[in-house]
Amino acid sequence: MARTTLRRTETRWGYFFLSPWIVGMVLFTAGPMVASLLLSFTEYDLINEPKAVGTANYAELLEDPKVGTAVWNTLFYTALHVPLQIALALALAMLLHRVGRGVSFFRTVLYLPVMTPPVAMAAMFLLLLNGSTGVINEALRFFGIDGPNWTTDPAWIKPGIVIMGLWTAGSTAIIYLAALSGVPEDLYEAARLDGAGAWQQFRHITLPMISGAIYFTVIVNTISSLQMFTEAFSMFFGSNIAESSEGDAALFYVIYLFQQAFRSLRMGYASALAWLLFLIIVVITVIQVRVSRRLVYYEGER
Amino acid sequence: MIARPRILAMLIALVLALAGCGGVGNDPSGDAGGKASLTTMGFGLPDEHATARVDVYRKAHPDVDIRINEGNFDEQQFLSALASGSPPDLIYLDRNKLGSFAARAAVQPIDDCVKRRNVDMSQFRQGTVEQVTFDGKLYGLPEFAQVRLLIMSNTVLREAGLAPDQLSTSDWSALADAAKRLAKVTGGRVERIGFDPKVPEFLPLWAKANGVDLVGDDGKTVRLNDPKTVEAVRFTTDLVAEQGGWSQFKAFKDGFDMLGARNQYVTGQLAAMPIESWYINTLAANSPDVDVTVLPFTDRSGTPVTTAGGQAWAIPKGAPHPEQACDFMVTMTATDTWVTAAKARRDALAKQNKPYSGTYTANRAADEKIFAEVYDGQSNKIIDAGVRVALSLQDKVFAWPANPAGAELLKVWESAVNRVLLGQQSPEQAMQQAQQEADTAIQRAGR
Numbered sequence: 001m002a003r004t005t006l007r008r009t010e011t012r013w014g015y016f017f018l019s020p021w022i023v024g025m026v027l028f029t030a031g032p033m034v035a036s037l038l039l040s041f042t043e044y045d046l047i048n049e050p051k052a053v054g055t056a057n058y059a060e061l062l063e064d065p066k067v068g069t070a071v072w073n074t075l076f077y078t079a080l081h082v083p084l085q086i087a088l089a090l091a092l093a094m095l096l097h098r099v100g101r102g103v104s105f106f107r108t109v110l111y112l113p114v115m116t117p118p119v120a121m122a123a124m125f126l127l128l129l130n131g132s133t134g135v136i137n138e139a140l141r142f143f144g145i146d147g148p149n150w151t152t153d154p155a156w157i158k159p160g161i162v163i164m165g166l167w168t169a170g171s172t173a174i175i176y177l178a179a180l181s182g183v184p185e186d187l188y189e190a191a192r193l194d195g196a197g198a199w200q201q202f203r204h205i206t207l208p209m210i211s212g213a214i215y216f217t218v219i220v221n222t223i224s225s226l227q228m229f230t231e232a233f234s235m236f237f238g239s240n241i242a243e244s245s246e247g248d249a250a251l252f253y254v255i256y257l258f259q260q261a262f263r264s265l266r267m268g269y270a271s272a273l274a275w276l277l278f279l280i281i282v283v284i285t286v287i288q289v290r291v292s293r294r295l296v297y298y299e300g301e302r
Numbered sequence: 303m304i305a306r307p308r309i310l311a312m313l314i315a316l317v318l319a320l321a322g323c324g325g326v327g328n329d330p331s332g333d334a335g336g337k338a339s340l341t342t343m344g345f346g347l348p349d350e351h352a353t354a355r356v357d358v359y360r361k362a363h364p365d366v367d368i369r370i371n372e373g374n375f376d377e378q379q380f381l382s383a384l385a386s387g388s389p390p391d392l393i394y395l396d397r398n399k400l401g402s403f404a405a406r407a408a409v410q411p412i413d414d415c416v417k418r419r420n421v422d423m424s425q426f427r428q429g430t431v432e433q434v435t436f437d438g439k440l441y442g443l444p445e446f447a448q449v450r451l452l453i454m455s456n457t458v459l460r461e462a463g464l465a466p467d468q469l470s471t472s473d474w475s476a477l478a479d480a481a482k483r484l485a486k487v488t489g490g491r492v493e494r495i496g497f498d499p500k501v502p503e504f505l506p507l508w509a510k511a512n513g514v515d516l517v518g519d520d521g522k523t524v525r526l527n528d529p530k531t532v533e534a535v536r537f538t539t540d541l542v543a544e545q546g547g548w549s550q551f552k553a554f555k556d557g558f559d560m561l562g563a564r565n566q567y568v569t570g571q572l573a574a575m576p577i578e579s580w581y582i583n584t585l586a587a588n589s590p591d592v593d594v595t596v597l598p599f600t601d602r603s604g605t606p607v608t609t610a611g612g613q614a615w616a617i618p619k620g621a622p623h624p625e626q627a628c629d630f631m632v633t634m635t636a637t638d639t640w641v642t643a644a645k646a647r648r649d650a651l652a653k654q655n656k657p658y659s660g661t662y663t664a665n666r667a668a669d670e671k672i673f674a675e676v677y678d679g680q681s682n683k684i685i686d687a688g689v690r691v692a693l694s695l696q697d698k699v700f701a702w703p704a705n706p707a708g709a710e711l712l713k714v715w716e717s718a719v720n721r722v723l724l725g726q727q728s729p730e731q732a733m734q735q736a737q738q739e740a741d742t743a744i745q746r747a748g749r
Contacts, residue, residue: 045406046381046382046384046385047381047384047385047403047406047407047408047619048406048407126556130553130556130557131549131550131553131554132491132492132550132553132554132556132557133553133556133557134557149549149550149552149553151552151553151556152548152549152550152552152553152556153549153553154724248717259713262377262378262381263377263709263710263713264707264709264710264743265381265402265406265747266746
């Protein structure tokens with residue numbers, strides 16, 4: 001009797017302490033999601049009342065060639081960006097891990113680019129990447145390479161954006177750095193005694209021991225790449241003049257969604273687009289979770 | 303399923319507000335002490351043209367508290383304010399954006415309000431009034447008229463053995479020859495652009511020069527696949543192809559220091575291009591001695607022709623103080639207000655030792671007074687030449703009525719021209735596709 005009362009009281013307090021999160025979740029996450037799901041079955045211009053149209057929006061997006069272009073652009077970017085970002089971040093973290101003195105200084109420097117506002121970064125990279133006057137091509141010219149038109153040639157626009165994305169590898173590197181310092185030194189010592197070289201140590205000790213961190217960054221980076229918006233938007237869609245000369249090479253999925261919602265005033269269609277993206281992300285993440293079961297090592301697991 | 307659209311709207315507004323885009327709408331509780339408060343969205347106070355005119359209104363209406371949310375007009379911000387039921391009293395936006403809001407009744411017709419205040423609409427430049435008229439009703443008051451004109455570098459032209467007055471947009475084949483002669487492309491690298499047609503942005507101007515309006519007088523017919531439009535697309539994109547091809551051409555011109563002292567006319571990176579009249583001031587301020595000629599952009603029969611860009615004031619649906627809002631926009635665009643502002647602008651510039659280059663108000667009476675009483679030539683030869691041309695163009699403006707799918711149409715034809723520039727489609731294919739997309743967009747917007 002007393003026990004159940006206690007339990008009930010505890011449950012009540014539990015919910016009480018959870019309530020800030022529950023309220024936030026319902027109001028700011030679940031609510032808007034339900035709203036957008038409902039809106040995706042309507043025609044809604046944000047001005048007049050929504051009008052139910054059944055599954056017309058979904059039927060349309062299956063036939064909309066721009067959706068195909070946007071999905072392709074986004075997947076292309078993600079497939080290039082995520083592995084490169086992770087490889088670079090890991091390399092940086094390994095280097096930094098070796099630095100004995102001044103580690104906190106370098107850590108700060110590494111993280112600084114992440115603090116740059118994305119719009120400022122985009123404006124800067126438009127200058128750096130410019131095919132005829134940009135610093136990147138100047139540097140390539142020094143090595144006798146005639147660099148491409150990163151900002152105007154459709155074939156090079158996405159690779160250019162990938163290069164820009166590497167600028168913020170610091171955020172991932174910081175996570176790896178933390179993971180690296182958690183790898184017990186005695187494992188390396190044992191390996192060295194067994195005659196393992198640097199590569200073997202990296203391959204058989206470092207990688208498995210930080211696989212949890214890598215797994216986390218793969219998932220998070222993939223999702224954020226699939227939602228790429230700010231940088232590409234500021235570079236190629238921000239002003240009318242920029243917008244008038246971009247082609248479709250930088251049309252990422254969320255940019256197309258934004259255009260539909262706020263330029264074409266088609267919030268219903270944009271909501272349907274959002275749900276398609278959600279579905280794509282879910283599928284990709286599920287695959288990643290499945291694959292990770294074989295590849296990720298957890299210390300505490302049986 | 304959609305029994306509670308209001309709630310949905312509120313949720314969306316909430317999401318938008320959280321995304322940092324809302325929160326500047328009208329707060330009904332804000333009318334402190336019986337003083338009516340008037341909120342605006344999309345207007346800023348960057349110079350005397352803005353501040354002096356607001357002062358005129360403030361003096362005339364001391365009982366009204368004006369709240370100006372500075373910053374450019376942002377659709378997202380406006381729509382979320384509207385969806386959450388707290389629109390501002392006034393919006394200030396590019397005239398070409400007004401149509402889609404008018405078609406969806408997000409802004410109110412203002413015929414009655416201006417009639418009651420005896421505003422003489424005929425004193426506004428006709429083209430600018432057309433831009434704010436939808437389905438025969440007036441939805442906004444226009445201000446500013448940026449015409450487009452040709453600016454060419456005398457130095458580069460002479461170097462190529464051409465007299466500046468020889469270059470014109472009337473004779474297209476001569477223009478193509480001149481462009482090729484003036485351009486400098488070595489080993490696939492662009493070193494100078496001979497003539498930049500400014501496509502896709504200026505396509506409407508080129509189509510008009512070739513005798514066709516991209517949008518008809520009803521605001522609903524588009525003529526993107528008209529043979530004359532296609533011809534204009536072919537001509538302008540060929541110009542680009544002949545001068546290095548789009549990727550090179552665009553990258554090269556992105557490298558211009560347009561707004562600086564080492565601009566393309568100073569460095570000789572460009573021989574000629576059409577551009578908006580504001581650029582005259584920029585050029586005069588940054589490189590007062592650069593040797594350029596300013597000429598009107600002409601159609602193929604030699605008649606000057608131009609579009610006119612600018613803003614408009616409009617009153618959103620559900621604005622809490624429509625009467626005061628109407629007073630405000632009428633005052634802001636009145637002749638005397640403009641003259642006061644022009645004087646203030648001139649005097650402020652004089653204090654900084656900068657020349658005043660006139661104000662193009664979209665109000666003919668105001669323009670006449672300003673250029674007779676406030677502007678006093680001889681400040682700088684670029685400005686003098688520019689003013690003469692820009693002023694002569696004010697009544698050569700062509701415009702089409704506000705369009706329900708304005709933003710989409712722009713995207714449609716600009717992407718089409720891009721596809722041609724990038725060699726992905728022929729002009730015919732691209733414009734045929736654009737026509738279909740435009741028809742769909744207009745149909746959808748006009749449902």
